[in-house]
Amino acid sequence: MESLKTKTKERYQQYVMGTYAPQLLLVKGEGIWVWDDAGKKYLDFGSGISVCNLGHCHPAVTEAIRRQSGILVHTSNLFMNEVQPLLAEKLAGCGFDGVTFFANSGAEANEGLIKFARKWGNPQGKNEIITMEDSFHGRTLATLAATGRAKYRKDFQPDMPGFKQVKFNDITALREAITDQTAAVLLEPVQGEGGILPASGDYLKQVRELCTEKNILLMFDEVQCGTGRTGTFFAFQNYSVIPDALSMAKALGNGFPLGAIMVGRPFAGVLGVGTHASTFGGTPLACAAGCAVVDTLQGGVLANCREQGSYLLEKLTTLKDKFPCIKAVRGKGLMIGVVLDRPAADLLPILNELGMIALSAGETVLRLLPPLTVTREECDLALKIIEQGLARLPA
Ligand SMILES: Cc1ncc(COP(=O)(O)O)c(C=O)c1O
Numbered sequence: 001m002e003s004l005k006t007k008t009k010e011r012y013q014q015y016v017m018g019t020y021a022p023q024l025l026l027v028k029g030e031g032i033w034v035w036d037d038a039g040k041k042y043l044d045f046g047s048g049i050s051v052c053n054l055g056h057c058h059p060a061v062t063e064a065i066r067r068q069s070g071i072l073v074h075t076s077n078l079f080m081n082e083v084q085p086l087l088a089e090k091l092a093g094c095g096f097d098g099v100t101f102f103a104n105s106g107a108e109a110n111e112g113l114i115k116f117a118r119k120w121g122n123p124q125g126k127n128e129i130i131t132m133e134d135s136f137h138g139r140t141l142a143t144l145a146a147t148g149r150a151k152y153r154k155d156f157q158p159d160m161p162g163f164k165q166v167k168f169n170d171i172t173a174l175r176e177a178i179t180d181q182t183a184a185v186l187l188e189p190v191q192g193e194g195g196i197l198p199a200s201g202d203y204l205k206q207v208r209e210l211c212t213e214k215n216i217l218l219m220f221d222e223v224q225c226g227t228g229r230t231g232t233f234f235a236f237q238n239y240s241v242i243p244d245a246l247s248m249a250k251a252l253g254n255g256f257p258l259g260a261i262m263v264g265r266p267f268a269g270v271l272g273v274g275t276h277a278s279t280f281g282g283t284p285l286a287c288a289a290g291c292a293v294v295d296t297l298q299g300g301v302l303a304n305c306r307e308q309g310s311y312l313l314e315k316l317t318t319l320k321d322k323f324p325c326i327k328a329v330r331g332k333g334l335m336i337g338v339v340l341d342r343p344a345a346d347l348l349p350i351l352n353e354l355g356m357i358a359l360s361a362g363e364t365v366l367r368l369l370p371p372l373t374v375t376r377e378e379c380d381l382a383l384k385i386i387e388q389g390l391a392r393l394p395a
Pocket of ligand 1: 188
């Protein structure tokens with residue numbers, strides 16, 4: 001009889017557009033573990049690309065989805081639902097006083113940020129947005145134009161106008177790029193896809209000062225680095241810098257699609273009635289998942305993220321002495337990059353074989369994004385597997 005994997009592969013090939021090339025068939029997840037169709041279990045240090053930050057099928061999120069799906073799933077935003085403002089209130093309570101618009105993905109959230117910046121800037125004759133080299137903001141046309149990696153834009157010209165990129169962590173480059181048309185600066189406090197590169201504290205402070213001085217909006221893309229990933233609820237809380245607006249998605253629903261933009265209180269009226277919308281944005285079901293995520297993150301999860309993150313960073317750094325292929329180890333909280341002297345993709349299948357899932361970022365960075373609930377024992381297991389994997393790489 002044909003195996004589940006063979007049948008599934010055939011269906012993919014015949015019916016699913018080939019924009020991805022997945023190899024493993026995963027059938028079950030619990031906490032940090034996922035299982036494939038053959039019953040093999042993997043330590044998941046990818047969390048579905050920083051989505052399942054509370055681990056797979058977290059009981060509080062599963063229960064919230066189960067409960068809400070029996071009460072009210074969708075109303076459209078033409079009607080109030082009690083869960084959406086509850087989640088917005090909880091988000092504001094996490095340390096960013098402002099209002100929220102709900103979307104379904106990171107790219108959709110960033111589209112909202114871009115519209116917010118243009119709506120605010122246009123009456124003042126400004127509509128250009130400065131973003132960073134090596135940044136990633138999504139795959140829609142506007143977010144591609146914002147993204148600082150040309151390879152994603154190739155084949156999709158013309159680029160949407162109104163964006164320019166400058167070197168990240170370089171205040172002079174930013175200062176020189178600002179013109180009378182600049183409406184906003186958009187950046188990831190910790191670059192994710194580009195290679196797990198944190199902004200320096202001094203740099204972000206200077207960016208904030210520059211934006212305030214020039215009357216330019218400072219907007220943070222916290223789609224990957226937010227929702228607890230760096231050890232604070234918002235990534236900007238690692239820095240003494242407050243943005244004017246930010247985007248979130250990925251882990252906000254722990255796997256249930258949910259994105260959001262938040263704008264600071266002084267900008268609450270910029271996007272008024274009829275200026276922006278989303279049929280699925282902020283359904284009671286998505287927001288119930290979001291509420292469960294935010295409530296659960298209030299516990300010891302953030303402290304655990306900081307503690308295990310420092311531990312992993314320290315232990316991985318010591319591996320540098322043993323493996324010259326490691327060029328650097330960097331990150332914040334449980335957003336960790338191990339910079340190799342070769343494509344990180346060389347290591348990923350070896351880790352899979354050894355029972356672990358990890359990711360790449362940029363070309364040469366091994367990206368580790370375990371659930372924020374990861375234990376010391378699981379960190380030690382991951383370190384052991386990574387060490388075994390590195391040993392299998394050709395010299
Ligand atoms: C920083 C950042 N912004 C935006 C996105 C796009 O999010 P989505 O894939 O949900 O559209 C991503 C996705 O990886 C991201 O890392």
